[in-house]
Amino acid sequence: MSNDRASTSPQQSGRLQVDAASKRFGHVAALSDVSLSVAAGEFVTILGPSGSGKTTLLKVIAGFEIADQGRVLIDQADITELDPAQRNIGMVFQNYALFPHMSVARNIAYPLAMRGTPKAEIATRVKQALDMVELGGMAERLPKQLSGGQQQRVALARATVFQPRLLLLDEPFGALDRKLREQMQIEVRRLQRRLGLTTLFITHDQEEALVMSDRIAVMDKGRVLQVGPPNEIYEAPANPFVADFIGESNIFAGVVEADGGNLLRVRLEQGPVIEVAGRADLAAHRGQRVRVMVRPERFVDLAADQNSVWANRIDGRVTDSAYIGVSDKYRVVTAEGIDVLMRLPSGPSSRRYSAGEAIAAGFHAADARLIAVQ
Amino acid sequence: MSGPGRRRGAGAGRILLRFVCGLIFAFLMLPLVVLFPISFSSGSYLRFPPPGFSLRWYARYFDDPTWIDATWRSLQVGTATTVLALLIGIPLAFGLARGRFRGRSVIENGISAPIIVPHIVISIAIYGLFSKLGLIGEWYGIAVAHTVLALPFVVIVLLSGLRDFDTSLELAARGLGAGPFEAARTVTLPILAPSVYSAAFLAFITSFDELVVAMFISGANMTLPKKMFDSIMSEIEPTVAAVSAMQIVLISALLLLGTWLRRPVTAPLVR
Numbered sequence: 001m002s003n004d005r006a007s008t009s010p011q012q013s014g015r016l017q018v019d020a021a022s023k024r025f026g027h028v029a030a031l032s033d034v035s036l037s038v039a040a041g042e043f044v045t046i047l048g049p050s051g052s053g054k055t056t057l058l059k060v061i062a063g064f065e066i067a068d069q070g071r072v073l074i075d076q077a078d079i080t081e082l083d084p085a086q087r088n089i090g091m092v093f094q095n096y097a098l099f100p101h102m103s104v105a106r107n108i109a110y111p112l113a114m115r116g117t118p119k120a121e122i123a124t125r126v127k128q129a130l131d132m133v134e135l136g137g138m139a140e141r142l143p144k145q146l147s148g149g150q151q152q153r154v155a156l157a158r159a160t161v162f163q164p165r166l167l168l169l170d171e172p173f174g175a176l177d178r179k180l181r182e183q184m185q186i187e188v189r190r191l192q193r194r195l196g197l198t199t200l201f202i203t204h205d206q207e208e209a210l211v212m213s214d215r216i217a218v219m220d221k222g223r224v225l226q227v228g229p230p231n232e233i234y235e236a237p238a239n240p241f242v243a244d245f246i247g248e249s250n251i252f253a254g255v256v257e258a259d260g261g262n263l264l265r266v267r268l269e270q271g272p273v274i275e276v277a278g279r280a281d282l283a284a285h286r287g288q289r290v291r292v293m294v295r296p297e298r299f300v301d302l303a304a305d306q307n308s309v310w311a312n313r314i315d316g317r318v319t320d321s322a323y324i325g326v327s328d329k330y331r332v333v334t335a336e337g338i339d340v341l342m343r344l345p346s347g348p349s350s351r352r353y354s355a356g357e358a359i360a361a362g363f364h365a366a367d368a369r370l371i372a373v374q
Numbered sequence: 375m376s377g378p379g380r381r382r383g384a385g386a387g388r389i390l391l392r393f394v395c396g397l398i399f400a401f402l403m404l405p406l407v408v409l410f411p412i413s414f415s416s417g418s419y420l421r422f423p424p425p426g427f428s429l430r431w432y433a434r435y436f437d438d439p440t441w442i443d444a445t446w447r448s449l450q451v452g453t454a455t456t457v458l459a460l461l462i463g464i465p466l467a468f469g470l471a472r473g474r475f476r477g478r479s480v481i482e483n484g485i486s487a488p489i490i491v492p493h494i495v496i497s498i499a500i501y502g503l504f505s506k507l508g509l510i511g512e513w514y515g516i517a518v519a520h521t522v523l524a525l526p527f528v529v530i531v532l533l534s535g536l537r538d539f540d541t542s543l544e545l546a547a548r549g550l551g552a553g554p555f556e557a558a559r560t561v562t563l564p565i566l567a568p569s570v571y572s573a574a575f576l577a578f579i580t581s582f583d584e585l586v587v588a589m590f591i592s593g594a595n596m597t598l599p600k601k602m603f604d605s606i607m608s609e610i611e612p613t614v615a616a617v618s619a620m621q622i623v624l625i626s627a628l629l630l631l632g633t634w635l636r637r638p639v640t641a642p643l644v645r
Contacts, residue, residue, distance in 0.1 A: 064545050084548045097546035101564050110560075114551035158550070 013198040014074040014165030015040045016061070021070030023056055023222075030056040031067070032222045038166075038200060043192055045201045047209040048219035049245070054202050057219070058168055061200065063087050074165050085114070090159030090197075091168040095175070096151050098143035104154050105130070105139040111162040129157040132191070149180045156188065160195060167192065167199045173208065185212055206246045210234060218242050234295075236369060243293040243371045250294045250341055251371070256284050263365060266290060270336040275311040275365035284373045291372040296343040297327065298367035302360040303351055310362030314340055318353045328352055332359055406622065413615035420610050431616040441617065444601035447513055448582055451597060454517035455524050455581035456574050462521070463528030463573060470529070471536035482533075486526045493586040496522065501590045511593030519587045524577035531576060535569025571632045579625065 016038040023031040030053045038044045046054040059065040061072055063084030071080045079087055090111075098107050108129050112122045130136050133153035143151055152172060159167060169188070173181045189212055192199050203209055209216050210230040217227045218241070226238040237243035240251060254268040262278040276292050284290050299314070316334040323329075327343040330353060334340065342361055344350065353359050408422050413431060415424030435441045469475075470482050488496060500519045501510070509515030543565065547557035563570070585599040592600050598621075602614050 062545075062549055064549075083553075084545070085551045085553055087549070088551075089549060091546070091549045093542050093546060095540070095542060097540065097542040099543060099547070099561055099565075110547070110552075111550035114556065162551070 013040050013196050015076075016166055016198060016200065017071075017073040017076075018057070018061065019071040019073065021057070021060055021067040021072065023053075023060060023065060023067050029222045031060065034070070034219075034222070034224050036217055036224060036227065038198055040198055041196045043189065043199045043201065043212065043214045045203060045209040045213040045216045046219055047203060047206060047216050047245075049204055051221075052219040053222035054204075054219050055170065056222075058091075058170055058200070058202055061166070062089055062091055062168055088162070088164050089166045089168060090162070090164035092152075092155045092159050092170065092172045094171045096143075096155040096172075098151055098154055098158070100143055103140050103142060104135065104146070107143065107154055108158045108161050111158065115162060125161055129161040133157045148176055149184065152176065152184060153187075156191065160191070160197065165198065167197045169199065169201045171202055171204070173203075173205075181208075188212070210246070218245065220245075237293065237371055240291055240293075240371050243369070248296050248341060248343075250296065250339075252292045252294070252338070254290060254292065256286050256288050256290055259284060259286050264290075264370065266292060268336075268338065270334070270338045272334070272336060272338070274368060276368040276370055277366045279370050282370055282373055284370060289374040290370060293369045293371045294363055294367055296329070296341045298363050299340075299342040299344065299361040300363065301344050301351065302362050304349075305362070308362070311365040312363050312368065314338075314361045314363075316340065316359060318355050318357050318359055321352070321354055323352075330359065332361070409615055409622075410619055412612055413619040415612045415615070418611060420612055420615065424612075431612040432620075434613050435616050435620075438613075440596070441601060441613070444596045444598045447595060448598035451513055451517045451520060452578045452582040454514060455520040456577040458517060458521040459524040459528045459577040460570070460574060463525055463532060463577075464570070466525075467529050467532035467536055471533055485529050488523050489526050493523070493584075497587045497590040500587065504591050510591050511595050513595060516588055516592055516597060517581070519591060520581035520584055521577075523584060523587065524580040527576040527580060528573040531573040532566070532569050535566050539566060567635070571635050575628060575632050578628070582621075582625075 016036075018034055018036045021031050021034045022029070032053075034053070034057060036044075036057075046057060048054045056065060060067045063079070063082060066081055071078055073079065074087075074089075099110065102110070105126050108126045109122050112125060117125075126139070127136075130139055133156055135150060135153055135157070138146065138150065138154075143154065146154065155172070172188075173184055176184060185208060191197075201209075201212060210233075213230055215227060215229055216233045218225045218233060220241050226233060226242050228236075233242065234246055237246060243249050243251060252266075252268050252274070254266040254274075256264055257267050257273060258265040259278070262280075264276045264278050264284055265273055266276050267273045274292070276290075278284065300308075300310070302310070302313070314332065314334060316332040316338070318330050319333050320331040321328060323346065324343075326346065328346045328350075330342045330344065332340045332342055340361075342359075344361075346352070411424055411427075412420060412422055414427045414429065415421070416426035416428035416430065417424055466481075466485075470478060470485075496519075500522075504510050504515055504519070507515075509518070539562070543561055544557050547561040548554070552560060583599060584597075585603055588597045588600045589603070596604065598617070602617060605611075605614050
């Protein structure tokens, strides 16, 4: 094809590398020694609460802030101090940042015009971009005449029409309602795959991160705490912050009583002993204080399962129960006073408990994740 | 239910609001209703209602070179003041809105000093300085003095425009490939244009209508307000009414032009 400049070509996208970047604002360390690499065509999410430094990281990559230390590279080329206009990075802002005085078509043409693209080519590529985001009929509208979802698509078209080496998305779905949000998540991912575009996505919404990403980098207080695929982040959080920030969790504190092989016996502060799977990357020895996480959905109602052998057993009384549709959510307190959150599958075949009833639940040693050793 | 009751309450409120607005509007506009008929008076005195109608006071204005001279001088001074005030005010407003430097808030609060300090005090100060510099009686001297008076209005209007301006638009432009100058030309200034027009209009009016400073430093080369003042002092005849009527028409035209310039434009061409 002769017009392949305008069509999709996955190899155009770049490999991003952030190398030990640090940035201070006065006394606040917005980024401390952050390293991250994103492979060409990969979709990586930066997940963190507000103030975790994720927006600063994005600005350092886009060139709106310069890192005090460290480097930013795209395809091995050092862009740490390059002018933002020279970086060839597409960005979708939180509020879209569409130019209010320009029509949709002019907005999308802007990056091409700034690169001196010939008029005829601009026209074709703007039209292609509009078709891509299914806004063919909206070319002459002003941004304020569009719905939030449509504005979002214009922003996306504008950020990709010049075939950037990297796409940055800064919490782009924050202003959309839930349904539209889920639809846009799917659309953005589809578009990103089709264009083979290396993408860095910023969000504080852990569910969104789990749904969309190839890999997630969890940030807090200017540091990257863990990088990994969504299931790894969820199943095997590296530390208490990640365990607590992603999904619901029970976190128990205790002391290691025995550390034989890859199984630990931990005596919880409240008395009972549980079996916990050991971690190759986090050694815990007899006498050390540890913290252990169990996801609420890992508990199994022993009344419904008499056959299996359970390493750990919780006996308690339901204090609160809630029906969530896919599951029943219970707050259970044991005789020793341990507070446990459980999600048991709901349905015609499973029993429902109400507040005050006794309940017995089991969980495997492998479902108890060691998250901290002191 | 509270719904209909609340709606009725809102209706009463709206009627009251309209009534008060109408009253204020009438208070502001009635002088014009008096002024325009007097300007077409056939009588020789400022009197309302006029004894008959004629164009003699308009003719008198156009036939008298001192009136025409004064008018041209005022237009010249007003235009120069507008240009000077914008040239100083735009960078100043940008600096105050975007800059982080010591003394920023001092400058920002001090900027309205020329509005607060009585014009007569400013006039005396400027007279002292200008007489040393030989600027008395020169039209550009008046323009410089008027720029001092117009600057606060320009800066205040532009500052509020800049504070409302979403800086992520500028960042977006930069990230999409525009240099700093290009981003300002294609994004920041077009979006701020309404504020710039308002500021320009205020600067022009400040100068065009200014009497006190002009009395001190215009000397024999009178501006229009000075000429009007002299005219009232010496003879109470309707020429002043005719001049005022024309001034009002001119300013209204400028206001309409401003409204037209501020209309939402569909995309100035990018390059």
